[in-house]
Amino acid sequence: MATATLKGRPTLTRRPARHRLLPYLLSLPALLVCIGILVPFATAVAYSLQRYNSSLPYLRKWIWWGNYQTFLTDSAFWNTVYVSLSYTIWTVGIELLLGLAIALLLQRTTRFNNAAAIACLLPLMIAPALAALMWKLMTNPDFGILSYLVGLIGLSDFRWASSPSTAMFTVVLIDVWVYTPFIMILLLAGLRALPRQPFEAAELDGVPASFVFFRITLPMLMPYILTAVLFRLLDAIQQFDIVYAMTQGGPGDRLMVFQVQAYLERFQYLNVGRSAAFLMVLWLITFILSNLFIKNWLRLRERARGAV
Amino acid sequence: MHEKAKDAVASFVAGRTSRRELFGYGAKLGLGAATMGFLLNEAQTTAQAADFDWQYYKGKTVNLLLNKHPYADAIIADLENFKKLTGMDVKYDVFPEDVYFDKITAALSSGSTQYDAFMTGAYQTWQYGPAGWLEDLNEYIKDPKWTNPAYAWDDVLPNLKASTSWSGVPGAALGGEGAKQWAVPLAFELNSITYNKRIFDKAKVEPAKNLPELVEIAAKIQGSGQNVYGIGTRGSRSWATIHPGYLSAFANYGGKDFEVADGKLKAAMNSAAGKEMTALWVDMIKSSGPRNWSTYTWYQVGTDLGAGASGMIYDADVLGYFMNGGDNKEAGNLAFSAFAPNPKGSSPTPNVWIWSLALNSYSSQKGPAWWFVQWATGTEHGLFGAQKMDLVNPVRNKIWQDETFRARIAKSYPGYLEQYAASSPGSKIYFTPQPLFFNLTTEWAASLQRMVAGELPVSEGLDELAANVDNQLKQAGLG
Numbered sequence: 001m002a003t004a005t006l007k008g009r010p011t012l013t014r015r016p017a018r019h020r021l022l023p024y025l026l027s028l029p030a031l032l033v034c035i036g037i038l039v040p041f042a043t044a045v046a047y048s049l050q051r052y053n054s055s056l057p058y059l060r061k062w063i064w065w066g067n068y069q070t071f072l073t074d075s076a077f078w079n080t081v082y083v084s085l086s087y088t089i090w091t092v093g094i095e096l097l098l099g100l101a102i103a104l105l106l107q108r109t110t111r112f113n114n115a116a117a118i119a120c121l122l123p124l125m126i127a128p129a130l131a132a133l134m135w136k137l138m139t140n141p142d143f144g145i146l147s148y149l150v151g152l153i154g155l156s157d158f159r160w161a162s163s164p165s166t167a168m169f170t171v172v173l174i175d176v177w178v179y180t181p182f183i184m185i186l187l188l189a190g191l192r193a194l195p196r197q198p199f200e201a202a203e204l205d206g207v208p209a210s211f212v213f214f215r216i217t218l219p220m221l222m223p224y225i226l227t228a229v230l231f232r233l234l235d236a237i238q239q240f241d242i243v244y245a246m247t248q249g250g251p252g253d254r255l256m257v258f259q260v261q262a263y264l265e266r267f268q269y270l271n272v273g274r275s276a277a278f279l280m281v282l283w284l285i286t287f288i289l290s291n292l293f294i295k296n297w298l299r300l301r302e303r304a305r306g307a308v
Numbered sequence: 309m310h311e312k313a314k315d316a317v318a319s320f321v322a323g324r325t326s327r328r329e330l331f332g333y334g335a336k337l338g339l340g341a342a343t344m345g346f347l348l349n350e351a352q353t354t355a356q357a358a359d360f361d362w363q364y365y366k367g368k369t370v371n372l373l374l375n376k377h378p379y380a381d382a383i384i385a386d387l388e389n390f391k392k393l394t395g396m397d398v399k400y401d402v403f404p405e406d407v408y409f410d411k412i413t414a415a416l417s418s419g420s421t422q423y424d425a426f427m428t429g430a431y432q433t434w435q436y437g438p439a440g441w442l443e444d445l446n447e448y449i450k451d452p453k454w455t456n457p458a459y460a461w462d463d464v465l466p467n468l469k470a471s472t473s474w475s476g477v478p479g480a481a482l483g484g485e486g487a488k489q490w491a492v493p494l495a496f497e498l499n500s501i502t503y504n505k506r507i508f509d510k511a512k513v514e515p516a517k518n519l520p521e522l523v524e525i526a527a528k529i530q531g532s533g534q535n536v537y538g539i540g541t542r543g544s545r546s547w548a549t550i551h552p553g554y555l556s557a558f559a560n561y562g563g564k565d566f567e568v569a570d571g572k573l574k575a576a577m578n579s580a581a582g583k584e585m586t587a588l589w590v591d592m593i594k595s596s597g598p599r600n601w602s603t604y605t606w607y608q609v610g611t612d613l614g615a616g617a618s619g620m621i622y623d624a625d626v627l628g629y630f631m632n633g634g635d636n637k638e639a640g641n642l643a644f645s646a647f648a649p650n651p652k653g654s655s656p657t658p659n660v661w662i663w664s665l666a667l668n669s670y671s672s673q674k675g676p677a678w679w680f681v682q683w684a685t686g687t688e689h690g691l692f693g694a695q696k697m698d699l700v701n702p703v704r705n706k707i708w709q710d711e712t713f714r715a716r717i718a719k720s721y722p723g724y725l726e727q728y729a730a731s732s733p734g735s736k737i738y739f740t741p742q743p744l745f746f747n748l749t750t751e752w753a754a755s756l757q758r759m760v761a762g763e764l765p766v767s768e769g770l771d772e773l774a775a776n777v778d779n780q781l782k783q784a785g786l787g
Contacts, residue, residue: 051785054417055435055743059785070783141599142617162600164761250545251602252758267410268547269747270417270435 044276052273067277076253076261080278084257084285086168087243088236091175092229098176099183099228106184107191117188124181128174132245135174136161161246164254171255174242179235183228190224191217219303226297233293234286258282360456362683365676366395372680373415373426374400375408378630379495379663380427382693383684389692390683396676416441419670424677430472430662431551433490434741438476443667444488446473448678459682463704467736468493472664478742478786479568491664492685493703495693498658498735499556500727501645502613502628503620504638510534511619519557519588519649522622526596529619538596540609540618545757547749548605551739553622554589554756555659557649559738561585566740573742573781575774577752578767585649587766590759602757614638622647624661625727629700632721644723646730657734662703701728744784748777 051063071077102120106113123131138146139160150158161170194217202212218225240259243249249256249264258278265275374380380402387398401423403411409432415422416436428436436442448454449461461469470483472491480486501522503515511532516522526538542549563582566573576582593601598612610627612618614636621628625644632642648656665681667674683689687706693699694713707713708728717724739745755773758764764772781787 053743053784054439056784056786057439136603157599159599162602164758164763247603248545250754250757251761252545252754252763264750265747267413268750269744270413270439271747 044279047272047276048280050273052271054270054272063273067273068281071277071281076256077278079253080256080258080261081281083168083253083255084237084239084282087172087175087239087255087257088233090168090172091179091236091239092232094172094176095180095183095232096225096229098180100187100225102180102184103187103191106188109192117185120184121181123178124185126178127241128178129241129245131178132171132174132242135170135177136246139170161255162251164251167247167251167254171242171246174246175236175239178242179232183232186228186231187221187224190221194220219300222303223297223301226293226300230290230293230297233289237286237289238282359458362394362456362679365679368673368676369397369399370673370676370680371422371424372398372400373408373412373423374402375427375663376402376404377427377663378698379693382697382699383689385697386689386692389689390680393683394679396679398680412436416668416670421668421670421672423668424671424673425665425667425681427494428491428664428666430491430660430664430737431547431739431745433472433664433666434474434745435743436666437474437488437490438743441669442490443669443674444490445492445667445678445681446489448682449489449492454675454678455682456686459686460704460706463687463706464493464685465703465705465732468496468660468662468703471660471662471737474741477571479566479571479573479740482737482741491662491666492681494663494665494685495699496660496662496701496703497624497626498660498701498728498731499552499623500625500628500656500658500731501620501622501647502625502631502642503645504613504616504618504641505643506638506641507532507534507536507616507619515620515643515645516647518651519561519585519592520651522647522649523588523592523595526592526619530596534619536617536619537598537612538619539592540598540612540621541593541601541604541623542606542609543593543597543601543604543753543757543760545602545750545754546605547746547753549753549756550749551659551661552606552624555738556647556657557589557622558582558585559659560649560654560657562650564740565738566742568740573740573786575777575781577777578770578774583767583770586756586759586770590756590766593760594762597760601760613642616641625658625724625731626700629721629724630698644721644727646727655734656731657738658731659738660735662737742786744780744786748780751776751780 048067049062049064050060051066052060106117106120126134135146138144141147141157141159141162144160147158147160150156159166161167198216198220199212202216238259239257240263243255243257244260244263247255249260259282262275262278262282265271265278374383384400384402391397408427412426412428412432414420416439433442449459455461469489470487472493473483473487473489474480475484475486475488477486501515507529508514511529511534513525513528516525522539528538529536530538541553558577561581561584563579563585564576567576568574598604598608598618606623606627609618609621609623610631613621613628614631616638628642628644631638633639646656647658648654665684667677667681671677685703687704690699690702690704690707691710691713694702694707694710695716700717702708702713714725739749742748752773755764755769759766759769778787
């Protein structure tokens with residue numbers, strides 16, 4: 001603020017210190033959060049560049065890209081990439097289709113639909129690790145209710161997660177059971193928030209229902225779909241609890257996803273360097289996927305606004 | 309009358325009368341065994357204190373991390389005696405085994421002083437010791453300033469002492485030159501056959517004498533129309549699948565996990581002997597194992613035996629012991645059999661699991677913690693646990709000779725003592741100690757799963773495993 005001096009020349013007065021510090025004070029929490037994220041991240045990057053096994057401290061040294069170079073020729077690593085991506089694609093794909101279908105069924109606001117939507121949310125209230133243990137009991141070949149039911153249709157020796165041929169199917173089934181409600185509730189909120197005018201106009205013009213769905217509902221719903229898929233994608237590629245509780249990554253390496261591999265390397269094998277390298281690759285995949293989705297999400301949101 | 313009883317107990321503690329005379333005298337005074345036991349315990353605590361300054365750390369508090377296990381239950385039940393003896397306080401956390409070792413790893417790797425002493429297995433010390441997280445207990449045991457003269461370290465079974473000590477050099481023998489005592493044995497389990505007599509009688513079979521016979525008998529039980537499966541063994545994707553029955557049989561066939569040459573390790577699990585034994589094992593699981601074998605841990609193996617869902621197990625003898633009591637459906641129906649798998653004639657070679665106590669090297673209270681460890685692994689607590697709790701198998705010769713303990717086991721667990729007598733001379737750790745134990749043994753279990761699932765023939769599977777293990781050893785600088 002300028003004030004007049006005796007000689008008529010304006011000068012600047014100093015603001016009180018607390019006013020000058022205010023912007024820094026206000027950004028301090030964000031800075032602390034940033035430090036809280038960046039310090040462990042930088043530490044993990046540093047570890048990933050070392051040969052670092054806690055039980056072999058005398059062999060610890062910087063090997064720079066050594067852990068990553070090993071991955072290139074390591075069939076276990078490529079198996080982990082394959083399993084993680086398969087798991088992600090299967091779970092998110094099925095959950096999206098089912099979640100959308102249920103949301104469309106419950107779209108109209110009625111008492112029954114509201115109650116059904118709440119009931120559908122119940123699996124989401126259960127911790128995934130507990131859900132996995134519950135399914136482990138239900139799929140037990142000797143006394144599990146699901147084993148009994150599939151036995152009635154002639155599959156008396158169906159071994160669920162114990163068999164390499166059905167292990168992926170079993171964990172995908174559990175994931176779908178737990179997380180479909182998540183997608184359903186987001187899409188239901190989106191459907192109920194869509195403007196009515198385009199639908200009323202289509203109805204007046206006698207437009208077929210399939211045309212309305214594919215040309216009006218789906219495009220307008222796309223930002224919600226992308227949001228739901230992005231969240232699920234990030235979560236699914238970092239899967240740990242269901243797979244670990246069911247099979248610890250087995251049988252063989254059939255379900256060896258990134259997080260289980262990184263956990264075993266760190267907590268059971270004490271191989272800090274290799275564990276960190278696994279997590280860095282996972283971070284990179286997650287980063288690329290989320291960037292792709294966010295760019296598309298922004299583009300589609302703009303388009304949806306234009307459509308309105 | 310109470311004073312007379314106390315005098316009689318003091319006479320027993322001083323070695324002037326036998327246990328039988330003591331309890332006979334108690335009966336004459338109208339005192340029951342429980343009362344005499346209480347007085348005896350109290351007198352022994354007092355006697356312990358006479359030879360050693362147990363009160364040196366009076367007022368201190370020791371923090372323990374314990375695994376949820378009958379051995380931990382025995383410690384907790386006897387803690388008041390320790391507190392009375394030392395004037396110290398004890399705080400403890402108990403965690404189930406699923407998360408127990410993760411908790412320890414997290415605490416030790418972060419240099420935490422939260423726990424002064426903790427329960428551990430011998431295999432874990434192959435990681436924790438070289439990492440610098442454990443105290444070398446030789447420095448305490450061999451120093452009279454630190455250790456009660458009545459501790460009687462020589463009374464601990466020699467194979468168990470050796471199995472918990474190692475120099476830290478990959479491939480060097482357990483208990484060999486330069487070995488550090490990373491932990492002190494608390495109690496242990498060896499691997500043998502526990503079978504269900506009721507199921508065996510109905511199937512008209514006898515316990516097997518070797519592995520080929522075991523495969524046949526398991527198949528007979530499976531096909532005996534009793535709606536049970538033949539044999540329970542662990543199968544989850546974990547190192548814990550390899551160390552009980554599988555490695556015991558593998559060692560009995562002459563198989564080795566590694567060869568050591570010029571200080572370097574080389575995988576040897578694909579030897580002809582190893583392949584012969586593994587082929588039989590895989591056949592046995594395929595034909596007579598649990599249908600969801602690849603998710604089986606010790607817990608499922610034990611509960612199936614206790615519930616009468618399996619005909620027998622080839623696993624820890626104490627698992628059979630625990631299942632033969634309590635509320636288990638088959639309690640009283642279980643019997644025990646020592647087992648030498650190789651038909652070419654040999655004695656049993658059970659691999660062992662040893663629950664032990666270790667000191668955190670980051671602890672600021674190593675003295676008080678060692679006071680606790682020597683009490684918990686000493687003769688008095690061992691006797692208490694063996695006679696009144698389930699501290700089975702004890703690690704001291706003196707306890708194995710104790711009349712009360714032997715009478716109790718002989719009465720409630722027929723055949724257990726005979727099984728132990730036949731199995732114990734050859735019982736020890738048969739793995740080669742090296743810091744990548746968990747990594748490479750888990751890989752072994754994953755390979756076994758693929759063989760049982762029919763994804764790989766046994767010979768090819770073991771060759772592939774050996775090549776992978778060699779590769780990992782090279783990457784780690786050990787091969």
